[in-house]
Amino acid sequence: MSETTTSMTDAERDEQDRLILDSVDRFLDRHVRPVALKLEHDDTYPDEIVERMKELGLFGATIPEEYGGLGLRPSTYAKMIERISSVWMSLSGIINSHLIMAFIVTKTGTEEQKAAFLPRFATGELRGGLALTEPDCGTDLQAIRTVAKRDGDDYVINGSKTWITNGIQGSCFALLVKTDPTAQPRHKGMTMFLAEKGPGFKVSRKLEKLGYKGIDSAELVFEDYRVPADRLIGGVEGRGMACAISGLELGRVNVASRGVGVAQAALDESVKYSQQRKTFGKPIHEHQAVAMKLADMATRVSAARLLVQQAAKALDRGERCDYEAGMAKLFASEAAVENSLDAMRIHGGYGYSKEFVVERLYRDAPLLCIGEGTNEIQRIIIAKRLIEQNPV
Structure with missing residues (x-):
């Protein structure tokens, strides 16, 4: 954290955060809301919007100010993601995966890696994400089979990854591999690299999805892909799982914030429609x-938002928050699914129409129950953390 940031009073920091969030609201109203429906239905990557996101500094949202980022606290970042997701959830994924990679470098990278990569991440010059999942392993990350072998000053990597957000449009990824496939326990043989696209790094195909459109999800293939040894995050083999876990804490807060945004959007659309639509001589509300x-939907949104802020504030303090982030992600994502279905029921046949936002919310919400850990x-x-905290 920079000297400028640490010298701010809480009131000054809160005011700065408010101004940033206000600018995000204006950006969404002017440049996203009018085009989101068409871009989503056409599954078109939002190039112009991404350029405006770069201008706003959103690709550096959580990157420390000394590296050119906005230096937002996780609790402020969560509010920003909620706002974005209430308008078009796909945009939140474009920056989330990128910022997980940046968060990992900030927390565990060498000083040389921070200086070389974080400023380029902050401007959006270098964008990407997290490459963990493989065709035969999702949640069980220790079962990955992508292997990196040392060869002089390089590592040679072979394997494949799937469901990688920003896989096509991105240019750099935090890549989880095994440097010792025989290690026991398995996580001790796992390592993470900063992998920029180049010879041997191929995008095999774009994956088509039910929802979450406009953002690219891809399969990546590595065939004798060479990466310099100084791109090993942290400089030491065997810490890949720890890197992934540190990044996923921020990722789960992000997904939970998306859940709040989608649930809020479903509520907003339903409140508005329930006052316009009349049956049996009176508004349906x-x-x-x-x-x-409507009452249940509003309650879910408020409860989810409180859980998200609890987890985000633990991250603000630099505390371990898998317990809080897990609860926030669980509750908020389920709230998004339930609210999107209730919104569709309130809208009746119109809720099933592509002309209404609730149809998109209904398709987007289920992803949140799967992403960043089911x-x-x-x-x-x-449950595991609960037992740890309450020994007999």
Whole structure:
């Protein structure tokens, strides 16, 4: 954290954050809301919007100021992601995967790696994400089979990754590999590299999705791909799993914030429609069945937002927050799914139409229950930490 940041009073920092969030709101209203529906339906990458995001400094949102970033606290970043996701969730993924990579470098990279990469990440000159998942392993990261072997001043990498956000448009990735496939326990043989596209690094195909459109998800293939040894994050083999876990804490707060944004958007659309639509001579919000759905939707949004802020503030303090982030991600993503379905029911047949936003929310929301660790895994993590905190 920079000297400028640490010397700010809480009131000054809060005011700075408010101004940044206000600028994000203006950007969304002017440049995203009018075109989101068409870009999403056409599954078109939002090049012009991305350029404006670069101008706003959003690719450096959580990167420390001394490296050219905005230096936002995770709690402020969470509010920003909620706003973006309430308008078009796909945009949040374009910066989230990128900022997870930057977060990993900030927390575990060498000083040379921070100086070389973070300023380029902050401007968006170098963009990318996190390359963890493989065709035969998702949640069980220790089962990855991509291997890196030392060869002089380089490592030679062979293997493949799948469901990689920004895989086509991105140019640099935090790549999880095994440098010792025989290590026991398995995580001790895992290492992470900063891998820029080049010879041997291929995008094999774009993956088509139910929702979350406009952002590219891809399969990546590595065939005798050479990466300099100084790109090994942290400079020491065997710390790849720790790097991934540190990044996923921020990632889970991000996904939880997306859940709040989608749930809020579903509520907003439903409140508006329930006042416009009339049946049996009165607005439908006056019917008890609709009123009860609105009440449940509003309660879910508020509860999810509080859980997200609890997790984000733990990150602000630099504390371990897998327990809090797991609960936030679990509850907020389920709230998004439930609210999107309730919104569709409130809208009736119109909710099933591509002309209405709720149809997109209904397709986007399920991803949140799967991404950054399934909700089933979150429940296991929460229970494990609960027992650790309450020994007999």
